[in-house]
Amino acid sequence: DADVTQTPRNRITKTGKRIMLECSQTKGHDRMYWYRQDPGLGLQLIYYSFDVKDINKGEISDGYSVSRQAQAKFSLSLESAIPNQTALYFCATSGPFATDTQYFGPGTRLTVL
């Protein structure tokens, strides 16, 4: 089984709709992250969580919110989706050190019409 799973894998929605992307990990790590990938822009950090009670905004958090339901679960919400949120979204988890590898989920491709 994969270390990091994301649901759904693909989603098409309309402007103004609320969307939730879910992430689960089995690595037992406290740290979890949500990234957005756009062509040519690489990965941009949306939110990150150092543990269940410690959630922080990343560089592009406007228009997004998150919930850390448990050590293993971290969900990302778009309260009112807009077309420029069309992108590939990745969840990741890692240990607490700078030397630690990040483990990524397979991604969710979101299209907002």
Place this chain on the structure above:
Amino acid sequence: AQSVTQLDSQVPVFEEAPVELRCNYSSSVSVYLFWYVQYPNQGLQLLLKYLSGSTLVESINGFEAEFNKSQTSFHLRKPSVHISDTAEYFCAVSESGGSYIPTFGRGTSLIVHP
């Protein structure tokens, strides 16, 4: 604050040719350096990383990268590429202090032609 620059957005190459993907970083403290690979329709996965010791690090599939502190670079090389190496490659840096969250470069798309 740390930053990463991947100098090429796309690198086309023929099968069995050598390739170099360039990565430069900026930081005022000690760093740890990573290369991640993203195959089509997949998430990123670690290819190799430099933590300390020998400045040349290798992956299991023939890639290698060399940490050059004076030039603040961590270029990725492979002497002979395969079609299956076609993917997006991301360089990342973590600093020895602070939050330990890595910064990623914008990625280099390696396209291997037959």
